[in-house]
Amino acid sequence: MSQDPDRPSIASVAAAAGVSPTTVSHALSGKRAVSADTRERILKAIEEQNYRPNMVARSLRSRKTHSVALLLVDIANPYYPAVARAVHDVLAIEGYVSFIGNTDGDAETERRLLEEMAARGVDGVVMQPMALSAVEVREIVGPAMPLVIIGNETGEMPADWVGTDDTGGLTEAVAHLARKGVRDFGFIDGPPETVTESLRLAGFRAAGFRAAVAAAGLEVRERWIEYGPFARDGGAAAAARLLDRADRPRAVLCANDLMAIGALEAARQAGLRVPDDIAIVGFDDIETAALVTPRLTTVVNPASAVGGACARTILWRVENGPDAPYRRTLLPTRLVVRESA
Amino acid sequence: MSQDPDRPSIASVAAAAGVSPTTVSHALSGKRAVSADTRERILKAIEEQNYRPNMVARSLRSRKTHSVALLLVDIANPYYPAVARAVHDVLAIEGYVSFIGNTDGDAETERRLLEEMAARGVDGVVMQPMALSAVEVREIVGPAMPLVIIGNETGEMPADWVGTDDTGGLTEAVAHLARKGVRDFGFIDGPPETVTESLRLAGFRAAGFRAAVAAAGLEVRERWIEYGPFARDGGAAAAARLLDRADRPRAVLCANDLMAIGALEAARQAGLRVPDDIAIVGFDDIETAALVTPRLTTVVNPASAVGGACARTILWRVENGPDAPYRRTLLPTRLVVRESA
DNA sequence: GGGATCATGCAAATCGTTTTGCGGGTGATT
DNA sequence: AATCACCCGCAAAACGATTTGCATGATCCC
Structure with a gap:
């Protein structure tokens, strides 16, 4: 839709409703009161033009993209898809979407993806680092970025963390x-x-x-x-x-x-x-x-639970800011006995 | 990183290098010439501040997000991860990333995800519609949106298309x-x-x-x-x-x-x-x-080939604009004989 | 030496939102 | 009648990049 040059904007609906863009914004966000009939006109104009707010512009202003990066080793391997699905499901409830990246366990790719995602302004990163240490990951994304690390706890861990027992x-x-x-x-x-x-x-x-x-x-x-x-x-x-x-x-x-x-x-x-x-x-x-x-x-290995915990942790961190103490989640594993042992 | 309030900006590196933001932009994009020693100073400032251009701002101005939406039925089902992986790999080469959405084959979810992605300004959509027809999908995303449909050809198909024989x-x-x-x-x-x-x-x-x-x-x-x-x-x-x-x-x-x-x-x-x-x-x-x-x-069913074809088609469409004739790709399937038949 | 060309840099407009400060009106209170 | 408090709306300033038009100085050719 970045494509569409004549996509309706807040200005065009404001014009159609005979008000200023400010008023349209307030009518939509509810941050300030708007009289009933003004709101009426605005909603009609929105309907007619099939207006949807431009998220890119909104993100620029609000400094929030409502997106998170999910960096796994390889989405095509079994196990990971279930994690990804759970992450998506939990995030979707809050209106977040996620980018997926495949690191292949390669240090250079891990680094490249982290920088790319940071440049894109994701609100958080969920990652299973294989080649980089948690400390290096934290350095790349910066101290303020919500970061959930999936995996075993090894060494210093300046991030939230979800692991399995x-x-x-x-x-x-x-x-x-x-x-x-x-x-x-x-x-x-x-x-x-x-x-x-x-x-x-x-x-x-x-x-x-x-x-x-x-x-x-x-x-x-x-x-x-x-x-x-x-x-x-x-x-x-x-x-x-x-x-x-x-x-x-x-x-x-x-x-x-x-x-x-x-x-x-x-x-x-x-x-x-x-x-x-x-x-x-x-x-x-x-x-x-x-x-x-x-x-x-x-x-x-409870893949869905891991994914769900990661997503909830990211949302919690986004909510509570970088200064809340790190949150650690250890999920239980259990044996299922079938035929091979 | 939307989080980070004191993230370096093009203005801050311009200040450090003693030039205007314009010059920094030109030095990076190469759209206009910049003298060798000015470039030198700029690169040094970029290095020192660890500056990375803000993609959100860039997207707003350029009307391109370098992202595509990949809407599948359920990433946790086998078969789909291989498609997703191939899509990612091909797109990554061109610097694109992708959002993944799970539709569960539900009409309302398909519609919601399409609108969400359009609002986010993705440069294209790759989708396997189950409940919506191709015509409905096209209506939702608008006539200019690059759109690749995965699946069988059924009825009118106002979009590029990748299927299997x-x-x-x-x-x-x-x-x-x-x-x-x-x-x-x-x-x-x-x-x-x-x-x-x-x-x-x-x-x-x-x-x-x-x-x-x-x-x-x-x-x-x-x-x-x-x-x-x-x-x-x-x-x-x-x-x-x-x-x-x-x-x-x-x-x-x-x-x-x-x-x-x-x-x-x-x-x-x-x-x-x-x-x-x-x-x-x-x-x-x-x-x-x-x-x-x-x-x-x-x-x-050649999942990787399907994903690769989708990604290449989207890139091609982004390149060639909405007026190029629809591109159809039919991939062959073949029997592999093992023990069950 | 005058005009043309080129290289280099800056100011300002733009993309589409959100947010803040300001003010005119209305009604109620003193 | 003066004061106060709201309600409602607008103008303008962000957010951080790109792009266009303009200005300056140097070089070059005849």
């Missing part, structure tokens, strides 16, 4: 298997090199895994922790490395479902029966998890 | 099965009531199915065409209705993979072997299709 779900998973007598646990984590320094130490979810195994009173074997890209073949390759050895774990947990599904394939390839020879547990509970054979036992 | 892929599927001696084909289509009048007649993909069966020289049996919501349980229910009868088809094609996966479950429930007792074919080739058991034979 990965350790909780993984602990459930380990306990479930321990009850069945499993004592040897392996783990397939995301790629360590794509990740920021502090994150690297914790691993993507490896820290939660270690805690879970320790909580069960069992020993963590570092040689049973493998790494790979967050995709099916990454999981398959990592699982193959794990399964090819003389001493292999009796169960392997994975940092996400895609990798777990890859592991399922690797197990089949190796002639291993799941869950009898090797138990496999995923993470996220994407829709596919319930459809593969054997159906995947996995830790539920 | 559904009939082609379905014809391949029928031919593939006919070669194996299958003669009795059923079809599970989307819900007829959610859809616009003209679309209803054609069905979501039922028209393609009929054409495909006819092309194989076989008879179309209307009683073997069932309808249901575009989801797994919708497909399962429809398939159950189809499979429960004394005379049932030997193969059933589905309007999308989700429904086909539901049909797989219904067949298992009914104690039928796939593909020996009943062959099942999906449509879309979402990622899950290759992972279910039996692996789903399906028609590939």
